[in-house]
Amino acid sequence: xxxxxxxxxxxPGGVHALKNLTLEIPDGQMMVIVGLSGAGKSTMxxxxxxxxxxxxxxxxxxxxxxxxxxxxxxxEIRSRIGMIFQTFNLVNRTTxxxxxxxxxxxNTSTLRSLMGWYRPEDVEIAMQALERVDIVEKAYTRASNxxxxxxxxxxxxxxxxxxxxxxxxxxxxxxxxxxxxxxxMRDLQHINRELGITTIVNLHFLDLAKRYxxxxxxxxxxxxxxxxxxxxADENVFRDIYGRSLTADxxxxxxxx
Amino acid sequence: MTAAAxxxxxxxxxxxxxxxxxxxxxxFVVITWxxxxxxxxxxxxxxxxxxxxxxxxxxxxxxxxxxxxxxPRTAEPMIETVQIAILGAVIGCSIALPVSFLASRVTARNRxxxxxxxxxxxxxxxxxxxxxxxxxxxxxxxxxxxxxxALVFFNIGVVVKLLSETIDGVDxxxxxxxxxxxxNGFQSVRWAVLPQVLPNYxxxxxxxxxxxxxxxxxxxxxxxxxxxxxxxxxxxxxNWSNVxxxxxxxxxxxxxxxxxxxxxxxxxx
Numbered sequence: 001x002x003x004x005x006x007x008x009x010x011x012p013g014g015v016h017a018l019k020n021l022t023l024e025i026p027d028g029q030m031m032v033i034v035g036l037s038g039a040g041k042s043t044m045x046x047x048x049x050x051x052x053x054x055x056x057x058x059x060x061x062x063x064x065x066x067x068x069x070x071x072x073x074x075x076e077i078r079s080r081i082g083m084i085f086q087t088f089n090l091v092n093r094t095t096x097x098x099x100x101x102x103x104x105x106x107n108t109s110t111l112r113s114l115m116g117w118y119r120p121e122d123v124e125i126a127m128q129a130l131e132r133v134d135i136v137e138k139a140y141t142r143a144s145n146x147x148x149x150x151x152x153x154x155x156x157x158x159x160x161x162x163x164x165x166x167x168x169x170x171x172x173x174x175x176x177x178x179x180x181x182x183x184x185m186r187d188l189q190h191i192n193r194e195l196g197i198t199t200i201v202n203l204h205f206l207d208l209a210k211r212y213x214x215x216x217x218x219x220x221x222x223x224x225x226x227x228x229x230x231x232x233a234d235e236n237v238f239r240d241i242y243g244r245s246l247t248a249d250x251x252x253x254x255x256x257x
Numbered sequence: 258m259t260a261a262a263x264x265x266x267x268x269x270x271x272x273x274x275x276x277x278x279x280x281x282x283x284x285f286v287v288i289t290w291x292x293x294x295x296x297x298x299x300x301x302x303x304x305x306x307x308x309x310x311x312x313x314x315x316x317x318x319x320x321x322x323x324x325x326x327x328x329p330r331t332a333e334p335m336i337e338t339v340q341i342a343i344l345g346a347v348i349g350c351s352i353a354l355p356v357s358f359l360a361s362r363v364t365a366r367n368r369x370x371x372x373x374x375x376x377x378x379x380x381x382x383x384x385x386x387x388x389x390x391x392x393x394x395x396x397x398x399x400x401x402x403x404x405x406x407a408l409v410f411f412n413i414g415v416v417v418k419l420l421s422e423t424i425d426g427v428d429x430x431x432x433x434x435x436x437x438x439x440x441n442g443f444q445s446v447r448w449a450v451l452p453q454v455l456p457n458y459x460x461x462x463x464x465x466x467x468x469x470x471x472x473x474x475x476x477x478x479x480x481x482x483x484x485x486x487x488x489x490x491x492x493x494x495x496n497w498s499n500v501x502x503x504x505x506x507x508x509x510x511x512x513x514x515x516x517x518x519x520x521x522x523x524x525x526x
Contacts, residue, residue: 049437051437075439076439090431091449093452093453094448098452105438105439110443114443159438
């Protein structure tokens, strides 16, 4: 279980990105965070793996504090949390497999990683991760030669190769076209349901949030303004989260699915 | 249009133009004027070029008729030059690679380490190749060793400068991904940063090798081995047609290295 307790983040410039957030995310849940850009979605997600440090309050995972961890302990916590990114964040100049093997760092000594001597069982775990997102035949292709959708699936495979308990996805489909977006969201849904991995996704499309989210929370200016099931979240709720009337840009497809 | 024009808000104040460029230009003009003046000048005079142009005619004629029979005698020092250049580049660039990561803001997270590395490297770079050669000739005596040592330091200075600035500009996305997966610093540098800068590193190393071949001329002058020594001797005896052979050979060598490096880069990027 992930727990936010009075969590606040103030960036050096004085921006209050997260305000006094208290929230619990039970194991195995598929939770979607919605909100305008700048509402604190990315900050909240990065607070879970300590990429962003809280200025006040605490984030704990199964009782262990992320906010107080550092060094080896923090790396150990992060190894149990997979993360995928809006811009995929792959290393373009190397192979897909080398990218996915980054997910095995926590299980590989520094010397082995420097030389690239990954153990066969780690390579097999990476291959299985690629199989799960249906892209294993591209293992030895350079990452730069893949399409956007394929690159994001490699990003998912890299996270899965960590064999994580939690998966964080920061705007995973914002750089993709609508059909590809659905492929990626379905992959995330399958991973959540079949592997029981707690999955937290930032989205700004209402229809995707309603369709794939089990639970939806809304952030506005760093504050929690909505917390409920996808069914309860109707247009009025989104209007409230966004603080304005809805436009076509808020919806991936012409009609809300 | 039925919509009313939006209410006029105040306009931002146009920032004042910086005086840096006009002041810089003025300083430049003054310095140029001083350099040409009688009292402070460096004695630059175009008249000498015109009056004495004929004096070089004999030398030029000899330079244009290279003494090809001299080629066999240049073989040994030429090979020595290439060996010094290769050893200097291999050792220097091998040291430069890890040091570059300590000299980049992206990979050296400890500000102290970054500051110390950068300061030491500024000093290394401030010392020209001929001074390194003189220092090492004084320290270890005449021969190829001071030449190699001089080139090692010269190459560290050049490659670390270029590579650390390339590292400053890498895509930070993969580094964030590595950190998020629990990678330690070494793992992140090896797999998130190095693949991004590897082609540049190879290009810079080949450039360092090319610089070493050129530097061989000055290395020889101070007794640090290679073709430079022979070039200097022939020049002292006014054997211009022999000097010509050496210059042509160096020219061909540099062109060859350039061709090889173009091919290598094409394959790597």
